[in-house]
Amino acid sequence: MLIISCLFLLNFLAPTILGLGNVPDQVHLAFTGDLTEMAVVWNTYEDASQDVSYTKQGSSDQKQAKGSSEQWVYNGIIRYKHKAVMVGLDYDAKYDYSIASRSFTFKTLPKDPSSYRVCVFGDLGYWHGNSTESIIRHGLAGNFDFIVHLGDIAYDLHSQNGQVGDDYMNQFEPLISTMPYMVIAGNHEDDYQNFTNYQKRFVMPNNGYGDNQFYSFNLGPVHWVGVSTENYGYYYQYGMEPVFTQYNWLKADLTEANKPANRAVRPWIFTFQHRPFYCSNVNSAECQSFENKIVRTGWLNMPGLEALYLQNSVDMGFWGHEHSYERFYPIADRTYYNDPSAYINPKAPVYLISGSAGCHTPDAEFTKTPWPWSAVRNNDYGYSILTVANSTHIHLEQISIDKNEQNVDDFWVIKNAGFQYQHSESVRIGAKKFPPQKCHIRDLPCMRTLQQINEEL
Numbered sequence: 001m002l003i004i005s006c007l008f009l010l011n012f013l014a015p016t017i018l019g020l021g022n023v024p025d026q027v028h029l030a031f032t033g034d035l036t037e038m039a040v041v042w043n044t045y046e047d048a049s050q051d052v053s054y055t056k057q058g059s060s061d062q063k064q065a066k067g068s069s070e071q072w073v074y075n076g077i078i079r080y081k082h083k084a085v086m087v088g089l090d091y092d093a094k095y096d097y098s099i100a101s102r103s104f105t106f107k108t109l110p111k112d113p114s115s116y117r118v119c120v121f122g123d124l125g126y127w128h129g130n131s132t133e134s135i136i137r138h139g140l141a142g143n144f145d146f147i148v149h150l151g152d153i154a155y156d157l158h159s160q161n162g163q164v165g166d167d168y169m170n171q172f173e174p175l176i177s178t179m180p181y182m183v184i185a186g187n188h189e190d191d192y193q194n195f196t197n198y199q200k201r202f203v204m205p206n207n208g209y210g211d212n213q214f215y216s217f218n219l220g221p222v223h224w225v226g227v228s229t230e231n232y233g234y235y236y237q238y239g240m241e242p243v244f245t246q247y248n249w250l251k252a253d254l255t256e257a258n259k260p261a262n263r264a265v266r267p268w269i270f271t272f273q274h275r276p277f278y279c280s281n282v283n284s285a286e287c288q289s290f291e292n293k294i295v296r297t298g299w300l301n302m303p304g305l306e307a308l309y310l311q312n313s314v315d316m317g318f319w320g321h322e323h324s325y326e327r328f329y330p331i332a333d334r335t336y337y338n339d340p341s342a343y344i345n346p347k348a349p350v351y352l353i354s355g356s357a358g359c360h361t362p363d364a365e366f367t368k369t370p371w372p373w374s375a376v377r378n379n380d381y382g383y384s385i386l387t388v389a390n391s392t393h394i395h396l397e398q399i400s401i402d403k404n405e406q407n408v409d410d411f412w413v414i415k416n417a418g419f420q421y422q423h424s425e426s427v428r429i430g431a432k433k434f435p436p437q438k439c440h441i442r443d444l445p446c447m448r449t450l451q452q453i454n455e456e457l
């Protein structure tokens with residue numbers, strides 16, 4: 001949010017000195033979808049061919065992963081994106097790896113891990129990154145296994161010709177060179193050049209589109225799906241086609257994950273995306289604003305996402321964009337279930353907003369009266385820790401930076417073996433029930449109308 005204030009602020013900050021030529025920097029890891037592999041991505045400012053050598057700790061068998069490099073240019077600054085995939089890794093093992101003169105370590109997860117922990121947050125800036133120190137310290141202490149960043153990264157990856165992105169990635173390098181950093185684009189990742197800085201800095205599992213626009217991976221009892229809400233948010237700029245491309249992929253992905261045989265092995269389906277379906281922040285009635293609302297409901301012939309989630313019994317969803325924390329009661333198309341045992345065998349998806357990690361516009365103010373489907377609201381800086389305990393128990397904690405890392409929310413989602421809510425018939429697809437809408441400046445038909453008017457004049 002608030003792009004203007006961000007640019008305004010950054011104009012007054014001295015530019016950072018670019019890194020040294022061909023020394024790798026911004027080294028970070030990502031899952032590929034196969035736990036015997038690990039993707040590593042890094043940057044140089046000079047053309048260099050660099051590979052990764054890696055060795056299991058305690059072994060003398062050094063392996064090589066061939067690196068590929070790609071030049072990309074943003075506002076005149078030349079960078080080289082390097083990528084390699086370390087393969088043939090043992091489960092539950094520690095590895096040393098090196099790229100040119102630099103050395104790092106990471107560990108792999110056990111095969112089909114029944115339990116693991118994830119640090120989840122959105123909307124974290126390089127400047128005013130209040131949670132950064134805590135996240136790095138807890139990550140290095142082994143308190144979680146990987147990170148999911150729900151979009152709006154660095155504020156912005158492209159600011160100062162991309163140097164804010166470089167600084168942010170280097171700031172996090174001590175942590176994200178040791179564990180996967182899984183990301184999805186937020187509105188701030190649009191850099192006026194079709195998300196170039198986002199595209200060129202991250203490589204996610206490639207079963208979706210464009211290396212990182214949307215994708216999924218299985219991990220123990222959970223099928224994780226990263227979904228782009230920016231296809232909707234920027235459809236007036238990049239057209240409707242990306243919405244359909246993602247929707248068709250997502251429908252196939254969720255249908256597959258929801259097949260009884262797959263659900264028996266991986267009972268949980270979690271989605272993560274930037275813009276929320278629901279929220280109770282006052283700022284410009286965010287969740288009611290046109291380009292956010294259509295993510296949930298669809299618009300024109302673009303189908304929204306909520307119905308697809310409900311049809312495939314998605315269990316949980318993680319959102320950012322609002323710079324606050326908010327937990328919702330299980331909710332399906334504004335029907336909510338707030339009985340005392342709502343989170344035991346939930347009758348609809350359980351959603352969370354965790355967008356308070358820290359950035360230039362903190363304290364996203366809440367409405368005086370929450371929506372009835374809002375269960376917990378908290379405006380402290382912080383981040384979420386999700387524990388997959390096993391195939392029936394999920395634990396969530398919201399860590400407050402303002403309150404010295406105390407938990408300001410703590411709850412379990414429990415699902416008996418074989419339980420799945422059903423919502424296939426009742427929910428709409430696309431915009432059939434979309435309420436009458438004022439013509440919005442960012443709505444394509446509206447823009448065409450304005451253009452026609454101009455032509456007539």
Ligand SMILES: *[C@@H]1O[C@H](CO)[C@@H](O)[C@H](O)[C@H]1NC(C)=O
Nearest residue numbers: 127128129130358381401402
């Ligand atoms: C958050 O960060 C800002 C900017 O660095 C700082 O002024 C503020 O005191 C921090 N607040 C908390 C609660 O850590």
Ligand SMILES: *[C@@H]1O[C@H](CO)[C@@H](O)[C@H](O)[C@H]1NC(C)=O
Nearest residue numbers: 193194195199210213237238
């Ligand atoms: C934006 O990038 C995507 C691929 O990442 C491409 O398919 C699309 O055509 C691009 N759109 C524009 C307007 O450049």
Ligand SMILES: *[C@@H]1O[C@H](CO)[C@@H](O)[C@H](O)[C@H]1NC(C)=O
Nearest residue numbers: 388389390391392393394395
């Ligand atoms: C799953 O985890 C919960 C919480 O730790 C525990 O109470 C339960 O016994 C576990 N179930 C199984 C089958 O291990």
Ligand SMILES: [Fe+2]
Nearest residue numbers: 001152186321
């Ligand atoms: Fe955002």
